[in-house]
Structure formats: C-alpha cells, structure tokens
Amino acid sequence: MIEFQDVSKIYHGKDSETVALKNVHLTIHDGEIYGVIGYSGAGKSTLIRMVNALETPSSGKVIVNGSDWSTCNKKQLRHFKKKIGMVFQHFNLLESKTVFANVAIPLILDGWSKDAIKKRVTELLDFVGLTDKVERYPNELSGGEKQRVGIARAIALNPEILLCDEATSALDPKTTEQILALLKRINQEYQITMLVITHEMGVIQKICQKVAVMEKGKIIEEGSVFDVFVHPKHPTTRDFVRTVIPDGLSDQLESFKNEKGQILKIEFADQTVSAPIINQLIKNFPVTVNILYANMSEIQGKRVGHMVIQLEGEQEAVNKAINYMKHLGIYLEEA
Amino acid sequence: MIQTTITLQQFMQALQDTLVMVLFSLVVGAIIGILLGISVVVTRPGGVLENQWIYRVLNPVINVIRSLPFIILLVAIIPFTRLIVHTTIGTPAAIVPLIVFIAPYIGRLVENSLLEVDAGILEAANAMGASPWQVIWHFLLPEALGSLILSLTTATIGLIGATAMAGTVGGGGIGDLAISYGYERFDTFTMIATVVILILVVQAVQSFGNFLAAKARRI
Numbered sequence: 205m206i207e208f209q210d211v212s213k214i215y216h217g218k219d220s221e222t223v224a225l226k227n228v229h230l231t232i233h234d235g236e237i238y239g240v241i242g243y244s245g246a247g248k249s250t251l252i253r254m255v256n257a258l259e260t261p262s263s264g265k266v267i268v269n270g271s272d273w274s275t276c277n278k279k280q281l282r283h284f285k286k287k288i289g290m291v292f293q294h295f296n297l298l299e300s301k302t303v304f305a306n307v308a309i310p311l312i313l314d315g316w317s318k319d320a321i322k323k324r325v326t327e328l329l330d331f332v333g334l335t336d337k338v339e340r341y342p343n344e345l346s347g348g349e350k351q352r353v354g355i356a357r358a359i360a361l362n363p364e365i366l367l368c369d370e371a372t373s374a375l376d377p378k379t380t381e382q383i384l385a386l387l388k389r390i391n392q393e394y395q396i397t398m399l400v401i402t403h404e405m406g407v408i409q410k411i412c413q414k415v416a417v418m419e420k421g422k423i424i425e426e427g428s429v430f431d432v433f434v435h436p437k438h439p440t441t442r443d444f445v446r447t448v449i450p451d452g453l454s455d456q457l458e459s460f461k462n463e464k465g466q467i468l469k470i471e472f473a474d475q476t477v478s479a480p481i482i483n484q485l486i487k488n489f490p491v492t493v494n495i496l497y498a499n500m501s502e503i504q505g506k507r508v509g510h511m512v513i514q515l516e517g518e519q520e521a522v523n524k525a526i527n528y529m530k531h532l533g534i535y536l537e538e539a
Numbered sequence: 540m541i542q543t544t545i546t547l548q549q550f551m552q553a554l555q556d557t558l559v560m561v562l563f564s565l566v567v568g569a570i571i572g573i574l575l576g577i578s579v580v581v582t583r584p585g586g587v588l589e590n591q592w593i594y595r596v597l598n599p600v601i602n603v604i605r606s607l608p609f610i611i612l613l614v615a616i617i618p619f620t621r622l623i624v625h626t627t628i629g630t631p632a633a634i635v636p637l638i639v640f641i642a643p644y645i646g647r648l649v650e651n652s653l654l655e656v657d658a659g660i661l662e663a664a665n666a667m668g669a670s671p672w673q674v675i676w677h678f679l680l681p682e683a684l685g686s687l688i689l690s691l692t693t694a695t696i697g698l699i700g701a702t703a704m705a706g707t708v709g710g711g712g713i714g715d716l717a718i719s720y721g722y723e724r725f726d727t728f729t730m731i732a733t734v735v736i737l738i739l740v741v742q743a744v745q746s747f748g749n750f751l752a753a754k755a756r757r758i
Contacts, residue, residue, distance in 0.1 A: 258662065258665060285668030290666040292659060299757075300684060300756075313668065343757065
C-alpha cells in the first residue's frame with residue numbers, strides 16, 4: 205500500500221518558488237493498477253518519484269508498505285529501493301551493455317551469484333519475450349524491445365511495487381498496446397501494485413482500475429476508472445475523457461441550435477445501456493427523435509453509450525419525454 | 540647525399556626518451572587524473588557522494604595548475620621535482636613536471652566525459668538502490684568508456700607536445716633533438732625527420748584511440 209499524507213513539494217529557485225505538489229492525499233491499495241494523469245508540469249513526475257525516494261516531500265509523509273522511508277538511513281534506503289521497480293519513458297538502459305547485462309544489473313548490485321543471475325535473467329527474458337535478443341545491445345533494439353528490457357530489469361528482484369513513468373509515451377500505438385498488455389500480465393501474475401503516470405487517457409482506460417487527475421500540483425479528481433470516465437466532473441478531466449470517448453459533436457453542435465427542437469446529450473451506463481430507449485420514446489410520446497450522434501465505448505469491461513439527440517414536438521411532450529428518461533436513470537444534459 | 544650532424548643511435552635514443560617520458564607520465568598521470576575527474580564529478584552538488592569541501596578544494600587546484608604553460612610549470616616546480624626524484628636534470632626530472640602537468644588535464648577531460656553520461660541512467664541507478672561505488676563502477680565508467688578513451692588519446696597527444704620542452708631540463712627526446720640540432724645547428728635533415736616522426740606518432744596514437752573508442756561505443 206502506498207499512502208500520500210498531505211504531501212507538498214516546493215522547488216526553490218534563485219528568486220522564485222515552484223509548487224510541484226500541493227496537499228496531495230492519495231492511497232493506492234495492494235495489487236491495484238493506479239493511474240495518475242495530467243498535462244506536463246502537473247506534478248505527476250514528482251509524485252511518482254516520491255514513492256521510491258528519488259524526490260523528498262517538502263512537507264507531509266509518503267508511507268510505502270507501512271514504513272516512512274524518510275526515517276531510513278542510507279543503507280536501509282538502498283534496501284528499500286530494491287523492493288520497488290521503475291520503468292522509464294526513455295528506457296534508461298546502459299548502451300554499453302548487452303540485453304543480458306542490462307537485465308542482470310539489479311541482481312549484480314544485490315550480490316547474486318553468477319549461476320543465479322543467469323537463471324533469473326533467462327527466466328525474465330523469456331517472460332518478456334526477448335529470448336532471441338540476449339546478446340544484443342540496446343542500439344540494435346526497437347523502442348518496444350527496449351522497454352521490454354526496461355520492464356524485465358524493473359521486475360528482476362520481484363518488487364512489491366512497480367512504478368511506470370510515462371512507460372509508453374515514447375512508443376507507437378501498436379507497441380503501446382503490447383507493452384500495456386505486458387504490464388497488465390505482470391500485475392495479474394505477480395500481484396504487483398502499480399503506479400502508472402501518463403498523459404494518455406488510453407493508457408488509463410486500458411489497464412488502470414483507479415485514476416487520479418492532476419493539475420497544477422493538485423489532485424482535482426479521483427476514483428474508479430469507470431466512474432471518472434462516465435461522470436467526469438472537472439473540466440480538465442472531461443478534456444482527458446473526450447480524448448478516448450468522444451461525447452459528441454462539440455464543435456458542430458452550435459449549428460444545430462438554431463433549428464427547432466431541443467438538443468440533449470445523453471449518457472447510458474449500467475442497466476440503461478442495453479435498453480431500447482429511443483424506441484420507447486417514439487412509441488410513448490408524440491415527439492420526433494433525431495439522432496445527431498451516437499457512440500458506444502467499453503471501460504473496465506463495461507459499456508458506456510453517448511448520444512446526442514434532437515427532440516421535436518410540443519413543449520409538454522418534450523418535457524414528459526425528458527422526465528421519462530431521467531426516471532430510467534439516464535444521465536442527460538441540455539445542450 | 541644526406542648531410543646531418545646526428546647519428547642514428549642518437550635518433551633512436553631520442554625516440555626512446557620520448558617514449559619513456561610519455562608512457563611513464565601517461566600511466567601515472569592517468570591514474571591520478573581519472574581519480575581526480577571521478578572525485579570532481581561525484582562530489583559536485585547533486586553528485587552521488589556530494590561533498591562541497593572536497594569539490595571546492597579540487598576544482599580550483601585543477602584550474603591553477605591548468606593555468607600554467609608547461610614550460611613555466613617545468614621550471615617553477617623544480618624544488619618539488621628535486622624532492623621527489625633527487626635531481627633536476629635528465630629524463631626523470633622531466634617526468635615529474637609532466638605528471639603534474641597532465642594529471643589535472645586528464646582530470647578535466649575525465650570530468651567532461653563522465654558528465655556526458657545520460658542523467659536518466661543515473662536516475663535508474665538511484666532507483667535500483669545502487670551504492671555510490673556501484674554507480675561509479677557499474678554505470679558511470681562503462682557508459683563513459685568510449686569518451687574516456689578519446690580523452691586519454693587527447694591527453695597522450697598533449698603529452699607528446701609537452702615532452703618537446705623537456706630539453707630545458709636535459710630530459711632529451713625527439714623535441715629536444717629538433718631544437719638543439721635541427722634549429723640551433725641548422726640541421727635541416729634532423730628538423731624534417733623529427734617533424735615527420737612526430738606527425739606519424741600523433742597520427743598513430745589518434746587512430747588507435749579512435750579504434751578503441753569505436754569498439755567501446757559499439758559503432
């Protein structure tokens with residue numbers, strides 16, 4: 205479990221102060237894949253680096269698996285860091301060493317015997333699917349392969365926590381998918397707790413169970429990925445959600461507004477998602493339903509539908525139709 | 540018919556003197572210089588063994604020695620040379636100032652090479668819980684190896700240049716031959732021969748350094 209208790213971080217420049225984190229409270233439970241999303245400069249890099257003591261809080265506490273590392277001496281701190289793996293955006297591999305040697309590094313630092321290292325590295329390279337690249341050097345590998353090496357290295361010492369710092373941000377979409385699948389497999393097979401930092405909502409959608417949205421050093425929204433994706437509250441969160449789930453015609457909507465009828469944004473989730481709503485509207489009320497936009501997405505294995513419709517008819521009938529939908533538990537918004 | 544005032548034996552002796560001076564001062568200077576360079580890098584603010592006192596002492600010391608042209612250093616530290624080798628003339632008397640000259644030079648070059656190592660790699664080392672010595676041995680030095688070899692190549696060529704002034708204290712060598720025979724006795728043949736041999740040696744050293752660096756960098 206990782207707990208941030210009222211954590212702030214202020215960087216002191218020559219004649220300026222930069223607040224990187226402001227009163228952050230966050231709890232990440234064992235076995236979770238927790239995503240933190242935000243634009244550059246939101247403070248997410250500082251946040252993730254506090255888990256493995258690469259950054260120190262200016263105030264507040266970071267408790268990792270029950271212990272506060274700020275009370276550790278240097279030796280204890282090195283021991284503590286070995287229980288946390290880290291995957292980097294730019295891989296940070298040793299260019300002068302082979303794939304084998306790169307994956308072996310944490311084991312060498314930990315004082316393993318040669319035989320034990322060979323056995324463990326072979327096992328890891330097999331797990332990440334790089335058995336045929338053992339003796340290659342990083343500059344002979346593709347981005348995806350480099351990140352596999354980075355991941356193998358990060359999990360070499362069977363860490364309890366894996367930190368992923370923009371692990372897929374330097375990769376193309378297809379490779380991103382593969383790396384995310386690998387991370388998910390690691391989480392499932394080894395029950396490793398993961399903290400994933402990203403600026404891509406797709407990453408959160410694909411592997412995270414929980415998400416926190418950061419802006420200007422603060423956590424502006426958090427919760428289960430499903431809740432945050434379906435009912436984003438903060439405008440920034442909405443912007444992020446829209447990058448993976450378009451909620452309809454933001455730009456073109458204006459042009460419809462002059463026409464007759466009421467334009468509604470509708471969102472179906474949970475039990476309403478498979479109900480034949482439109483059909484019932486037409487049958488039960490004297491209104492014309494014009495579908496301007498419709499989309500269905502899958503989040504955490506559940507479906508979410510977004511639709512923009514135009515209701516035409518007597519005002520009373522339109523109001524009744526709206527009330528009917530609200531009664532069914534459909535979330536709607538007048539555009 | 541070639542007219543010259545030196546014998547082949549003198550020429551070979553000079554070549555040998557240069558070789559001895561360069562090799563000896565290179566080996567000792569490189570050991571001191573590499574240690575200096577590593578010390579400056581790891582003790583600087585933000586380094587893995589940050590220590591502002593060591594850094595604030597080493598940095599100016601390197602600068603002060605580096606400020607002096609070799610010919611001046613050579614005569615300025617004569618008392619020190621006497622203390623170390625109990626003489627102030629001959630090849631050993633030239634080697635002491637050569638070491639004093641080249642060690643801080645190598646120190647700076649090593650510092651530059653080590654500072655080129657990607658900060659991300661050092662962050663990865665930190666995240667892995669590497670001790671300061673492990674960071675130096677397993678991350679800094681292997682990643683900087685190609686660049687370090689090129690630095691030592693540059694230092695070697697600088698040393699060959701500096702040995703030309705060793706004649707001032709009777710150190711001998713190719714440079715001394717060029718000055719005292721080629722220049723002062725108007726022996727054109729000796730002058731040309733020494734210039735050619737210096738060019739060839741420097742070319743060979745540079746090519747060998749490039750070859751080793753390329754191997755280390757795996758290009």
